[in-house]
Amino acid sequence: VESLANACHVFDKTTVISLLQPPPEVVNLFDEILLLGPNGVLLYHGPVSDAESYFEEEFGFKKPGNLPLADFLVTLCTDEVTQYWSTFNSDDVPTPMEMAERWKRSRIFKQYIKPRFHEAVNHGRCKESNTVNQMPWIT
Template identity: 45%
Template sequence: MTVRETLDFSGRCLGVGTRYDMLEELSRREIAADIKPDPEIDAFMKATAMEGQETSLVTDYILKILGLEICADILVGDEMKRGISGGQKKRLTTDIIIHFAVLINKNLHNTNAVEMLAGPAKSFFVDEISTGLDSSTTFQIVRFMRQMVHIMDVTMIIALLQPAPETYELFDDIILLSKGEIAYQGPHESVLHFFGSVGFKCPERKGVADFLQEVTSKKDQEQYWFRRDIPYQYVTVPEFVAHFKNYSIGQQLHEKIKVPYDPNESHRAALVKEKYGISKWELFKACFSREWLLMKRNYFLYIFKTFQILYDIVG
C-alpha cells in the first residue's frame, strides 16, 4: 500500500469521521457566540464528519503537516520490496498516531475560531517518537502536537530521548521520573527554580533537558551544585520527591487532586460510555476495502495459485 492509502486505512480503523456529537456541540457553541463560519470550512467539517468516509481530506492535511507529500503515492515497501526511506517510515508511523485528529486554525481564511475533532481520542500517550528522526522533523511533529493540545483541549504525554532545546521549549509541563518516582511535575518555566531551591543550577550553555537527565544521577549530580555555604551531599530521589511535595507547585497539585470530578461542568459527550469508538460494520468495510485493494494489485499471484490448485485436483 502507498503512504496515502496506509493513512486512509488507519484513519478509518481509528474511527475518524463519526463524531456527530462533537459536530452538534460545535454548532451549538457557534450559534451561542454568534459565529458565522466560513462556508468552505463548514462544508469541510460536515464532509469529514460523515460516517464511512475514507478521510482523504484529513489525510492530505496530515501529509502536508509532516512533509510526506513527496512520497504520498509511493509504496511503503518491506524487506523484499523497496519503498520509502527509513526516516519517512518513522514519520508515517507518527502520522498514524496523530491521525486521530485534524484542526482548522482560526487563521485559516481569516475566519473566527473553528475547531473540529475528527477522531475519538482525548488522551495521547506517545513514547520515543524521535528515534530515527532528525531534530528538525522532531520539532515539527511536537509543534503540531502542541497545536492539537492547545486548540482541541486534549491531554498528551510524550516521552522524548534528549530533545533539542527548541523542542523542549514547546512543552507546557514537565514530568521528571527517576527510579519510578516523580521528582518534579509542573510548568517547564518553573523547573529550574525548583532545582535551584534544592541547590542545583543549570549552566548557561547546558540544555535544560540534559540537565534534568543528569541532576538526579549520583554520578553527574555534583557538578551542578552551586551553594557555597553548604558542602555538597548527594540528594537522593526520595529527598527530591519530599522537597517537591513541600514546593508550591506540588502543594497546588495535591489540592487539585482532592477535588472530586463534577460531571455537570463538562459536556455530556466527555464521558464515553461505549467500549469501542467505531462499529464492527465500519471496521469490516475498512478491512474488506484494504484486502480488495491488495488482491487487485497481486491478481497475477491469485490467478497462478488458482490454476495450480486446479492442476493438483485434476492431476
C-alpha cells in the same frame, strides 16, 4: 510536537511524550515537564519555565548557562548530580527519594498539581477511589 500541543489545547486533553535528548527549541514547546527519577519516583511535574529555578531554589542545583535544560534535568536523575551542587558539601546532596518528598511539599505542587486533581474529582473526570488515583501525595 507543536501540532500535538495545539490539539491538546483545543480539545483540553493531555499528551505524554518521552523524548531522548530533545533540543531546547523542542523542550520550549511543552507546557509542562514530568521528571521521573530512579525507580520511578516523581521529582518534578510542573511548568517548563519553572523547572530550572525550582531545582536551584529548592536544592541548590545550579544549571550552567550553556547546558540545555533537558540535559540538566536528566543529569539530576543520575550520580553525576553533584557537579551542579552549588554551595553545599557534596555529602549533603539530596537523594532522589528526598527530592520526591520535597516536591510533594513544594509551592509548584500545591499551585499546579493538587488543585487539578481535586478539580478532576469534583467534575467526575476521575474518582478518588480509583486505584490509579490513590496516590498518597495527592490528598
